[in-house]
Structure formats: structure tokens, C-alpha cells
Amino acid sequence: MDTSVPSPFVNGETLKMFVGRRVRTVVQVQRNESGVLAVQSTDGHQLTIRGAPGAPEAPHYLEVMGIPDSNQSIRAESWTDFGENFDPVPFNGLCKLASDKYKYLFL
Amino acid sequence: MYGGGGQYDGGGGQYDGNGGAASANNLFGGGGFMPSQTTNTPEGSGGGGGFNKGRGSQTLMPLTVKQLMDASQTNDDKSSFAVNGWEVSTVRLVGRMLNKNERVTDVTFVLDDGTGRIEVNRWENETSDTEEMKLVNDGDYVIVNGGLKGFQGKRHVVAYSVRLVTNYNDITHHFLYCIYVHLDLAKAKRLASQPQANANTSTWNQAPLPNYQSASGNTAGKELTDLVMSVFHDPILGNMEHGVSVDQVASRLNLSDAVARSTVQHLADIGNLYPTIDDNHFKSALNG
Structure with missing residues (x-):
């Protein structure tokens, strides 16, 4: 059983703590330019997602699992279309709690 | 926006502070989990290995895989587990399905919820089990209700x-709920290990109500609202047709009229009380 590779929940702010390590986040697609996605994180940061061919168009929410190569871009390993009715506010709250006060329940 | 479409609450009988409202589906037993003060013995005094048992162990607990992996084994045969010092056997996990493997009598897969991975096994006793397992495949997000088992470590x-x-x-919702339940159990355990501070509310022997919040930040204010609520939860007064009057609250607790009225008004403002026949009579919104 491989429990050595958890994928922490991140938002735009906490992404920078995990550069080079696997994360997962939910972002809203703004533009899909030939496979490179311009997206907005749940806390309003502008990010770039590479390696997500076939991703949906704006304004869909997308869950991305992958490895951040900087504090503004993620190389996706897999993604899931979360549709247009995803609520970013509680997710953003969860990211804050899961990377800080209640980290011990997640990481 | 969460009503309707979601599957999360479909199981019923989950951790439910109000006990019963969510028990529409009897598959998992109704009632919901709430650590009751009557069964909730301080750690070490029960003789059961020092873990709180109560009825909590049979009810559904939302957990992360990380919490499951961190759970301690409670007894010598290593067959039961404790999270936060509470015995756990039925759990709810939400994560992605991986390595689905269909066999003749069962389906196995790995659940990855981002905090860890755990193997899941689903026996296919009925056709409905088989049908349900056909609907989910590798990469899908699934809600798993099941029993936690330990075998050969x-x-x-x-x-x-x-x-x-x-x-x-x-x-x-699931992950926020994991945090909420974790905090609620930690609070219940802390209360259980403290001497009963509210001895004057001895007639009220109910489970603590998790939805009951005091908006007041300071401790003195919280104690006051707790005391006032305890008057409304007294079975003798609580059953009165028109509810409890502000005067009764004041005389019960030896409070001045002004303090009693402002506290009752505050509790009404945050939704714990509601007025009945006039502005002087109130009932608790928490005891059904």
C-alpha cells in the first residue's frame, strides 16, 4: 500500500509551498489556448496548466492533479471536469484548513 | 446548492447531531452518531482498554485515509480501531477509484483520497451489488461506506x-465534515474528562447539541447562554404549551430581568430560541 505520496489540497496561495511535489487543486478555466490552460485558482490567483489535453472550456471548474513547476504553473498528470456548479468558496476554505491548522488529518 | 443532486447524504444514519433526521435510509441504521453523555465515560475509567465505546463505534464516521492509517488498534486481537480515542468500525471515505479488479464473487480496488491509499473490497452477494459496481470505474470519484478491518497488520x-x-x-463537504467530526469528538472527549460543571442542570441528560453555538466570544457569556439554554431544555418547563417565559428564566437562574431578557433575545437572534405566544415566551429550537 503506497501512502507515501499524498496529494495535498492547495489553492493559489499555498501552491508555492509544494513546488516540485504532487498536489491537487480546483481551478476555473478562463482560456484554453491549444492545450495550455489559463485558469483562476479559488483564491483568485492566475495560474497556467500544461499537459491537460481535452480539458473543458470556460467557465468549467477543473480538478487538476499534478506537479507545480513554479508558483504559477502546474504540469498536470490527470484532471477531472468538476462542471460549472462547483462552489469555490468552501474549497478555498478547505485548502486553508488542510494545509495549516488541521494538516495532521491530511498530510 | 447542495440539495438534490448529491449522493453524499444518501446513506442516511450518518454522523448527525440531531439524531434521526437523516435516518431515512435504514441500510446503515438510523439515529446518527452522537457521543452521548450517558455512555461517554472518561478515558480509563471504563475498563475497556481506555477507549470510548458508546454507540459511536457502530455509526458512520467520515474520515480521511490518513486518519485510518493513523488509527490505533484498541485491543489484543487487533481487530478494532480507534480514532481520536473513539472506537471506529464503520467509516465513510471519499476518493478516487484505482486498480479496479472484478472477480467472481467480489470487486477489489484501491481508494486514493489524496491523503493516502487503502484497499477496498466489495462482496457481490446480490445482483444489485454487481449492478452498483458496474457504474464505477478507475479514475472515478466514489463515496465508500464500509467497515474498517485489519488483517495480518x-x-x-x-x-x-x-x-x-x-x-x-x-x-x-466530506473533507470539511471530517474536520468537523474530528473537532466535535475531541470536544466530547474533553468534556467527558472534566468534572460535570453543570451540576444544576442534572435533569437535562441529553447528548450535547453540536449545532448549538453561542455567538459570544467570552467565556462568561458562553456560560450564561449555556445556563439559559439549560432552562429551556428542562423537561418540566420544556413541555409547557407556551414555552418558558423570560420571568421564569430570571427566577430560575437568579438573574436580573434585563440580563435574562438580553440573553434570551440573543439566543433568539442566533436561532436557538423562538418566540411563541408573545415576546415574553420562548421555546428551544433544538429539542424538537
Whole structure:
């Protein structure tokens, strides 16, 4: 059983703590330019997602699992279309709690 | 926005502070989990290995895989587990299905919820079990309700139900709920290990009500609102047709009229009390 590779929940702010390590986040697609996605994180940061061919168009929410190569871009390993009715506010709250006060329940 | 579409609450009988409202589906037993003060013995005094048992162990606990992996084994045969010092056997996990393997009598897969991975096994006793397992595949987000088992030092879950996530807000909800339940159990345990401070409310022997919040930040204010609420939960007064009057609250607790009125008004403002026949009589919104 491989429990050595958890994928922490991140938002735009906490992404920078995990550069080079696997994360997962939910972002809203703004533009899909030939496979490179311009997206907005749940806390309003502008990010770039590479390696997500076939991703949906704006304004869909997308869950991305992958490895951040900087504090503004993620190389996706897999993604899931979360549709247009995803609520970013509680997710953003969860990211804050899961990377800080209640980290011990997640990481 | 979470009503309707989601699968998360479909199981019923889950951790439910109000006990019963969510028990529409009898598959998992109703009532919901709430650590009751009557069964909730301080750690070490019960003789049961020092873990709180109560009825909590049979009810559904939302957990992260990390919490399951961190759970301690409670007894010598290593067959039961404790999280936060509470015995746990039925769990709810939400994560992605990986390595699905269909066999003649069962389906196995790995559940990855981002905090860890655990093996899940679903026996296919009925056609409905087989049908349900056909609907979920590798990469899908699923809600798993099942029993936590330990075998030869390895933990796995025997699933009672595996359902596809159709509303992705359920994922956020699940993890926030894990935090909430974790905090609520920690609070219940802390209360159980403290001497009973509210001895004057001895007639009220109910479970603590998790939805009951005091908006007041300071301790003195919280104690006052707790005391006032305890008057409303007194079975003798609580059953009165028109509810409890502000005068009764004041005389019960030896408070001035002004303090009693402002506290009652505050509790009404935050939704714990509601007025009945006039502005002087109130009932608790928490005891049904």
C-alpha cells in the first residue's frame, strides 16, 4: 500500500509551498489556448496548466492533479471536469484548513 | 446548492447531531452518531482498554485515509480501531477509484483520497451489488461506506456501498465534515474528562447539541447562554404549551430581568430560541 505520496489540497496561495511535489487543486478555466490552460485558482490567483489535453472550456471548474513547476504553473498528470456548479468558496476554505491548522488529518 | 443532486447524504444514519433526521435510509441504521453523555465515560475509567465505546463505534464516521492509517488498534486481537480515542468500525471515505479488479464473487480496488491509499473490497452477494459496481470505474470519484478491518497488520475496508460522486461539492463537504467530526469528538472527549460543571442542570441528560453555538466570544457569556439554554431544555418547563417565559428564566437562574431578557433575545437572534405566544415566551429550537 503506497501512502507515501499524498496529494495535498492547495489553492493559489499555498501552491508555492509544494513546488516540485504532487498536489491537487480546483481551478476555473478562463482560456484554453491549444492545450495550455489559463485558469483562476479559488483564491483568485492566475495560474497556467500544461499537459491537460481535452480539458473543458470556460467557465468549467477543473480538478487538476499534478506537479507545480513554479508558483504559477502546474504540469498536470490527470484532471477531472468538476462542471460549472462547483462552489469555490468552501474549497478555498478547505485548502486553508488542510494545509495549516488541521494538516495532521491530511498530510 | 447542495440539495438534490448529491449522493453524499444518501446513506442516511450518518454522523448527525440531531439524531434521526437523516435516518431515512435504514441500510446503515438510523439515529446518527452522537457521543452521548450517558455512555461517554472518561478515558480509563471504563475498563475497556481506555477507549470510548458508546454507540459511536457502530455509526458512520467520515474520515480521511490518513486518519485510518493513523488509527490505533484498541485491543489484543487487533481487530478494532480507534480514532481520536473513539472506537471506529464503520467509516465513510471519499476518493478516487484505482486498480479496479472484478472477480467472481467480489470487486477489489484501491481508494486514493489524496491523503493516502487503502484497499477496498466489495462482496457481490446480490445482483444489485454487481449492478452498483458496474457504474464505477478507475479514475472515478466514489463515496465508500464500509467497515474498517485489519488483517495480518494490513488495513482494508469492506464496503457496504460504493457510489459515484455526481456533485463534486460533496468532495469538499466530506473533507470539511471530517474536520468537523474530528473537532466535535475531541470536544466530547474533553468534556467527558472534566468534572460535570453543570451540576444544576442534572435533569437535562441529553447528548450535547453540536449545532448549538453561542455567538459570544467570552467565556462568561458562553456560560450564561449555556445556563439559559439549560432552562429551556428542562423537561418540566420544556413541555409547557407556551414555552418558558423570560420571568421564569430570571427566577430560575437568579438573574436580573434585563440580563435574562438580553440573553434570551440573543439566543433568539442566533436561532436557538423562538418566540411563541408573545415576546415574553420562548421555546428551544433544538429539542424538537
